Amino acid sequence: MYQARGEKHWIIPDGFIPPTSAEGSVYESHESICVLNCSSEEALLRLTIFFEDRDPLENILAVVPGRRTKHIRTSSLSAKGASIPLGVPYAIEVLSDVPVIVQYSRLDATQAANALMSVMAHPIK
Template sequence: MKKNWGKKIWGFPGGFIPAESSGKEPEMLSKDEISILNTSQKDADILITIYYADRDPVSGYKITVKAERVRQFRINDLIDPHAIPLGVQYGAVLQSSAPVIVQWSKQITSEGKLGLMGAMAYPVDVDL
């Protein structure tokens, strides 16, 4: 059975990575993380645009998710074309060449406490 589950455009508005973390690195570093599931039979090339409250958007972050695979990556690790600043609110839009399913999660370890959260990104019904 051919599987093309998901959407080609996803967004999430609630990004924020605290500047301070506590605990052992890298496991206990505060982070935002994205998980992408590609059920299609072709690789999904993902273009990410980051939006801010007080500066221009930054586009050009690229991720590839192989066909019928899952890939997780930390927003903290997106450094090209520009590192995501810590302690700043941001949002993101992901545009994919193939339908994918996207989950966004957060780990906060500031002030010696641990907080975890996960949420589905918002799937956009209109493909470009």
């Protein structure tokens, strides 16, 4: 049995999916929630997406099998038919039923010189 590591509650305060990518770019601008589950147990994630000027998208579910990692593109998330709009700031709350480790990555391909940013989410104890 592998021991769980991490936390059950994480916050990512800065989300923004660029609305375009540079013409002819090999890469597409995107963001991902990167989750590591060190436990033997499957992790059930419940995500909430917060916005500045509209109600949140709530109860978005994702599963990370035991002893696995999962990269969840934020552009793939939806709740009740609504998804995260491009070019709109947002924040993410991640709740898990077992401790996990959460990282956040953004690839900005809006210019010929791409930028990759990756940071640890903020754990809540």
